[in-house]
Amino acid sequence: MGNLDVSACKEWFSVAYVEALSYAAGYAVTVVHVDHFGVDLEIRDRALRVDVQMKCMNESDVKGDHISYDLDTRTYNLLSDPGRNVPAYLFVVEVPEAKNDWVLSNSEGIHLRRCGYYAKISALEPTANKATKAVRVARENRLTIKSLDRLMREARGEL
Template sequence: MDPQKQKEQFQYAYVCALAAHAGLNRGSFDVDDDSIDITFQAKGNFGSGRLRSPMIQVQLKCSSQQMIADDVIKFPLKIKNYNDLRGDDVVVPRYLAVLLVPDDLEEWIAHNEDHIALFKSCHWLSLRDYGPTDNQTTVTVDVPLSQRLTSKTLWQMMDRASAGESL
């Protein structure tokens, strides 16, 4: 398999594991023409929000490149993805998730006697309040290392979505 496809599949599996742990349903569209790779949904009344069955949408990116500087991932995002993910004029909150994996494929996963471990870490960013850019091909966005995507974070995103907000 092409190494980039392996990264895409690994990240999909990574976030699916988080969703399963959080008790969230997930789905994807056959055609990715709106920069959305995966959608998460909660069933019925959720948290303290007023909206039932909240949803969030996520663009997945995976890289083994050394992109960390000053406690952020300096991620070059294609302008189409940037424009699709930014702004507050969408019904469902949108997020960018960047998974950093080791350079060596053999280090992505560890098989142990009683568990497996997935490496390394996934981080998220909301582009909701980002404005237009004059860039033509890419925009480098800063994804804070402090914004780790976990099953708890997915719950928090869903809770905010049920209140009609996003993080």
């Protein structure tokens, strides 16, 4: 196995996870390499786009109805800014504890493990917190081709 830091592996695995879903749904993905405005990815359909802050975490032992993710205050406030003209989301991809279990590869193909979830941050109020803001990400908001398409249709004003 390689020597790349596990946090870098998580970051790029989560990007690949969302890229796979996006391209399967027919949307383009732009990776933002310098994160000045709290955006890691832009998912696009011609002139339409949604902004995404990506996070990856180990699969939770707690299997409740939501994940709580502490987002740094600066990023949270950039994404929840009421002056935004583009919807902004937090995408959290959960992976198994062991890096070897993130991908299952066999004669049927490649299976990316585990699940991704989303929360619309641009619909929330900015915070006065100094360090972090906990964001509740509902497990029912699972990232799938269908849900990604719904987010894009909502951004287009169709829903």
